[in-house]
Structure formats: structure tokens, C-alpha cells
Amino acid sequence: xxxxxxxxxxxxxxxxxxxxxxxxxxxxxxxxxxxxxxxxxxxxxxxxxxxxxxxxxxxxxxxxxxxxxxxxxxxxxxxxxxxxxxxxxxxxxxxxxxxxxxxxxxxxxxxxxxxxxxxxxxxxxxxxxxxxxxxxxxxxxxxxxxxxxxxxxxxxxxxxxxxxxxxxxxxxxxxxxxxxxxxxxxxxxxxxxxxxxxxxxxxxxxxxxxxxxxxxxxxxxxxxxxxxxxxxxxxxxxxxxxxxxxxxxxxxxxxxxxxxxxxxxxxxxxxxxxxxxxxxxxxxxxxxxxxxxxxxxxxxxxxxxxxxxxxx
Ligand SMILES: Nc1ncnc2c1ncn2[C@@H]1O[C@H](COP(=O)(O)OP(=O)(O)OP(=O)(O)O)[C@@H](O)[C@H]1O
Ligand SMILES: [Mg+2]
Numbered sequence: 001x002x003x004x005x006x007x008x009x010x011x012x013x014x015x016x017x018x019x020x021x022x023x024x025x026x027x028x029x030x031x032x033x034x035x036x037x038x039x040x041x042x043x044x045x046x047x048x049x050x051x052x053x054x055x056x057x058x059x060x061x062x063x064x065x066x067x068x069x070x071x072x073x074x075x076x077x078x079x080x081x082x083x084x085x086x087x088x089x090x091x092x093x094x095x096x097x098x099x100x101x102x103x104x105x106x107x108x109x110x111x112x113x114x115x116x117x118x119x120x121x122x123x124x125x126x127x128x129x130x131x132x133x134x135x136x137x138x139x140x141x142x143x144x145x146x147x148x149x150x151x152x153x154x155x156x157x158x159x160x161x162x163x164x165x166x167x168x169x170x171x172x173x174x175x176x177x178x179x180x181x182x183x184x185x186x187x188x189x190x191x192x193x194x195x196x197x198x199x200x201x202x203x204x205x206x207x208x209x210x211x212x213x214x215x216x217x218x219x220x221x222x223x224x225x226x227x228x229x230x231x232x233x234x235x236x237x238x239x240x241x242x243x244x245x246x247x248x249x250x251x252x253x254x255x256x257x258x259x260x261x262x263x264x265x266x267x268x269x270x271x272x273x274x275x276x277x278x279x280x281x282x283x284x285x286x287x288x289x290x291x292x293x294x295x296x297x298x299x300x301x302x303x304x305x306x307x308x309x310x311x312x
Contacts, residue, residue: 067092067231067261068113068144073122075108082108084285085122090231090278095253095262097272100282101305106265109282110235113263114146115139127230143230147220147237155209159200159219162208163191166226191226198222198252214245218252225256232256234264238271250275273297281305 068090075083083105090096098106111117113124115136123132131139140146153162167187195201198218203211208219217237224232237253238246250271253262257275266272272279273293281289281302289299296302 065092066090067127068263069125070109070113071123071125073109073112073124074120075105075112075117076120081285083112083119086282086285086287088280088287090261090263092261093257094277095257095264095275097276097279098263098265098282099267099269099272099279100288103284104282105285106282107235108285110146110233110263110265114144114233116146140227143228144233145224145227145229145231146233147224147235153208153216153219153223156207158205158207159195159211159222160188160191160204162219163194163222163226164188166223167191167194169227194222194225197225197256199248212245214241214248217241217245217249221249221252221256229260231261231263234262234266236265236267238266238268246271269297 066089068088070086070088073083073086073088074081086105086109088098088109098109100106108117112119115131115134115138119132123130125131126139126142126144129142131142131144134142154165157165164187167190192201192204195204198221200215200218200222203215203219208216211219221234221237234253237249241249246268253264253275256262264275276293279289279291279293279296280287281296281299283305288305289296289302291299
């Protein structure tokens with residue numbers, strides 16, 4: 001049974017019982033409550049209740065909207081548990097922030113997810129495939145790309161040359177020296193498009209090292225976009241930036257997230273509050289809280305962790 005989820009439910013990532021009834025044309029106002037067994041539709045479904053329940057169960061458990069899931073992810077360094085049983089679920093299309101005090105294990109989580117580190121235990125599922133044993137290169141080719149992993153922005157090259165180089169990576173547009181000129185033209189055209197997308201058109205011929213700091217981060221994002229990420233991981237994209245750059249890069253992240261999923265580590269809580277759909281708070285390697293900003297920021301345990309009285 002194919003369910004065409006309504007956008008509201010889709011955003012929530014769950015299909016409710018009401019959605020199911022609506023789908024098969026049996027929804028009534030009474031079903032909005034979701035209480036089983038009381039509505040006229042349920043009466044009509046009497047004998048079908050078991051079937052409905054099974055479909056609802058399968059929908060909730062098998063047809064997920066999660067692009068990335070980690071299950072009990074754990075990483076030990078010589079006996080020290082840096083990441084401890086983290087089960088993270090990143091919903092497709094969202095901006096998901098991973099926050100927490102220094103040393104909480106955020107970057108280690110990123111390293112595990114992007115396969116820069118091998119987990120001690122646990123598993124990682126990306127786009128429905130178990131990637132726990134895959135290499136960093138192969139997950140990047142699957143569209144799971146971390147911002148700085150290729151954007152070693154070459155300081156002596158221009159912005160345009162940097163983006164073109166990123167497009168020439170095996171994970172970007174296929175490139176060969178012997179390809180006809182029109183292919184190279186396409187490459188050039190795509191590089192200019194990407195620079196425009198991140199607001200760097202006027203910097204195309206500027207040597208990267210001579211660009212202002214915030215613009216360099218935008219260039220990094222352009223080189224990441226060259227790899228056509230489906231899930232883009234950003235580790236502290238605002239680090240070291242002033243107000244103006246923060247606003248500009250925030251806008252940029254929002255823009256690039258329109259047709260992809262973003263998982264980011266960020267210490268600037270104002271940025272986290274404005275950008276994120278979902279926030280996971282890590283503390284000492286474990287998930288402390290998860291939810292929308294209002295929910296997480298009002299959580300007493302989170303407040304304690306951030307005030308430092310939690311002992312981190
Ligand atoms: N390669 C390693 N060997 C040993 N310990 C490590 C290693 N990498 C990280 N750690 C330790 O694991 C813990 C988590 O580090 P991690 O860098 O993931 O934290 P973080 O949440 O990213 O912190 P920050 O906010 O400061 O960037 C820290 O105590 C750190 O010292
Ligand atoms: Mg870190």
C-alpha cells in the first residue's frame with residue numbers, strides 16, 4: 001500500500017492513524033483524536049482493525065523518513081569512551097544540529113559517520129544501507145559529504161579553480177583530460193554556477209588566500225556542493241566568524257538545505273535556534289536531549305550542562 005503522506009505529517013515523519021484512514025477514504029472528524037476503537041470509521045473497520053494496526057506499525061517502522069540513523073554508536077580511545085551508545089536519527093530534508101559542551105563527542109560522531117573513524121561498536125545506516133563497514137570514499141560517493149573533507153581549499157588557487165578542482169574529484173562530475181572541450185566548458189559553467197549559488201561570483205578570479213574569512217567558508221561550501229551531497233555535514237561552520245559573516249553563512253546554509261539534508265555541529269546557539277529543525281544535545285558521549293529548540297533549551301538537564309554545573 002503506497003501512502004501519499006500529507007505535508008504536515010511528512011514533516012513530522014510519522015503517519016498517524018488518521019492519515020491511514022484518510023488514505024483509504026474512511027477518515028471522519030472523530031478520527032482526529034487518534035483514539036482507537038471509538039470512532040465510526042473504526043466501527044466500519046471492525047474486522048479490519050488488526051490489518052490497520054499492522055499497516056500502521058509497518059509504516060512507522062519500515063517506511064521511515066530518516067536519511068541517516070546510527071544505532072548504539074560507540075567509540076573508545078584506549079579505554080576512554082568518547083561516544084557512548086549514540087542512536088541518532090536525521091530526518092530527510094531537515095537541518096539537524098548536534099550540540100553539547102566541549103569534549104562531548106560531537107566531532108568524534110562526525111568522524112564515525114563519515115567513516116574517518118571506525119566505530120568500536122554499533123552501526124550506521126545511510127539512505128537505507130548499512131555503511132558501518134564502508135570506506136570514507138565510498139560513503140562520500142553515496143552523497144554523505146563532510147564540508148572540510150575535500151575543501152582543503154587550496155590557498156594559491158582562485159575561487160573558480162578551487163571549485164573546478166572539486167568538480168574533478170571522482171565524486172564530482174566525471175572529468176578526463178582527454179574529454180572534448182565541451183565537457184570542460186560544462187565543468188567551467190558548473191563551477192561558475194556553484195560560485196554564484198554561494199554568492200561568490202565577484203570572487204571567481206580571486207586567489208583563495210586573499211579572500212575574507214567568511215567568504216573562504218562560503219568557498220568551502222561551494223567545493224562541498226560540487227560533490228552533490230545528499231547529506232552535508234558541517235562541523236562548526238561559524239567558528240571564528242564575525243556577525244556579518246555569520247548572517248551570510250546562515251543564509252547560505254538555509255539556502256543549500258532546501259534540497260538536501262544538513263547535519264551540523266555548532267556552538268553558536270543563536271544560529272542553532274534559527275536554523276535547526278531538530279537538535280540533539282550530547283554530553284559525555286551520550287544523548288542528553290533531543291527535539292526542537294524550544295523543547296531542548298527548556299530542558300533542565302540541558303540548562304545544567306550548559307551552565308557548567310553538570311560537571312563537564
Ligand atoms: N583520537 C583520539 N584519541 C583519544 N581521545 C580522543 C581522540 N579524539 C577525541 N578524543 C577525546 O574524546 C572526547 C570527545 O572529543 P570530540 O572532539 O569528539 O568532542 P567535541 O564534542 O567535538 O568537542 P569540541 O566542542 O571541543 O569540538 C574528548 O575528551 C577528546 O579528548
Ligand atoms: Mg569538535
